[in-house]
Amino acid sequence: MAKQLESSLHRRFLEVEHCSSEGRQKHTIVADLDGTLLRGRSAFPYFLLVALEGGSLLRAIILAIFSPIAWLLYHFISEVAGIQVLIFFAFAGQKVSNIEAVARAVLPKFYSEDVHSDSWRVFSACGTRHVITANPRIMVEHFARTSLGAHTVVGTEIEVTAGGYATGFVRHPGVMVGINKKNSVKCDFGDDPPEVGLGDRPTDYPFMSLCKEAYVVPSKEVEAVPREKLMKPIVFHDGRLVQLPTPLTALLTLLWLPIGFPLAVFRVVGALPFSVEHVPIFYKYTGTRLIVKGSRPPMAKKGDPGTLFVCTHRTLIDPVMVSVASGRHVTAVTYSISRISEMVSPIRTFALSRDREKDAADIKALLDQGDLCICPEGTTCREPFLLRFSALFAELSDKIVPVATSTKVTMFHGTTVRGWKGMDPFFFFMNPFPTYEVRFLEQLPEDQTVKGGKSAIEVANHIQKLLADALGYQCTNFTRKDKYSMLVGSDGTVPPKKKTRTQ
CATH class of the missing domain: 3.40.50.1000 (HAD superfamily/HAD-like)
Known part of the structure; x- marks a missing residue:
């Protein structure tokens, strides 16, 4: 009935x-x-x-x-x-x-x-x-x-x-x-x-x-x-999985893990003995595709300050890939780095203190020693958006090379908010055939730098626009703090609703 x-x-x-x-x-x-x-x-x-x-x-x-x-x-x-x-x-x-x-x-x-x-x-x-x-x-x-x-x-x-x-x-x-x-x-x-x-x-x-x-x-x-x-675009999202875990996808992912994790360890640790010139060969034969576009900037003359690479932030290994793609040793400047990331990093890393005056002095000293890579967004964003750039770097160098980075993965994202960030490089390399693209843009002309009369904010905004145009991304006024508060809240819980800023 x-x-x-x-x-x-x-x-x-x-x-x-x-x-x-x-x-x-x-x-x-x-x-x-x-x-x-x-x-x-x-x-x-x-x-x-x-x-x-x-x-x-x-x-x-x-x-x-x-x-x-x-x-x-x-x-x-x-x-x-x-x-x-x-x-x-x-x-x-x-x-x-x-x-x-x-x-x-x-x-x-x-x-x-x-x-x-x-x-x-x-x-x-x-x-x-x-x-x-x-x-x-x-x-x-x-x-x-x-x-x-x-x-x-x-x-x-x-x-x-x-x-x-x-x-x-x-x-x-x-x-x-x-x-x-x-x-x-x-x-x-x-x-x-x-x-x-x-x-x-x-x-x-x-x-x-x-x-x-x-x-x-x-x-x-x-x-x-x-x-x-839809009513509202998604700017931020988290989680390790790239694809929706339908029964078949979930099964294939679980079956891949016993193979993928040892492979990731080999890709990360195995590259350490190689010089930066030979790492691309190692990547090629272990299934990692590194695509380099644009002209690599010339090496600085002895006694001259190094080049400041201003890089979009896709994964924790962005400075490593910039170093490998440029064929030179680059120091990575970051606000924080896990112990395990520091141990497996093939390049020098330097943690900033968030004290503006001290950080500015440290960055200047590092540039006097060689090339530097900084990700002024402060955090990663998977969607085709660029977060607001910190203007600190613009005051410290007039040899600025914007670097547009992008990744292509099929199983795992190499970034997280709530998970253990020290595992980010391993998750990236756990993908069967991960792809990383580095695109060097032209060095900023002097009239577009602080030395040429522009303010630090103008320089940062200009570089953000150059990188967004190169990648086909949209600029936003969202910051690292916005991302973390939207995804998990400042205390790890869901934050109250608030209006978000748009450019």
């Missing part, structure tokens, strides 16, 4: 492609997430990201082992039971602050690459937008509000201990599916039902039947919405 009712309801609902988006500015819409606003119907990859990035590799492996049970429960016994299994193994014992940080720093990037174009056309046209989902609200709320422009987000609520840890169980009324979705919509809207409802599966039909118009999103291939078309 229930199946007959579901079948009759499905026949009653038109497909979303037949829904007009015209004149919806005053309308209210309620939409499901997985399979509706997102093209993907499975939430497993996002639970795996929470388990890995918020918890540990061991937790991710355990979740992957039990995921077939969740799949069987979901498809053949109970949708609720399948979701509860995923929640338990992904969440149980995790700090809620860690889950929230992953929801802000990792998940939005992957969610935003999978937004359903037909659903988005209707959802974005409505004046008031609500998301209702079986996923834990803590996972999806940040993305739904910032990128989709949702005014409210209703999802499954998780149990939390007094100490701020997730128990792995869910709060009353349980997983937000079927009748729970219907009751939530009825409670929120009462006698004034929403104009539009969107769903994709039988358990969505109850809440959809309350709406004045309801449309079903069929399971078929459609284009994803370009990320720039």
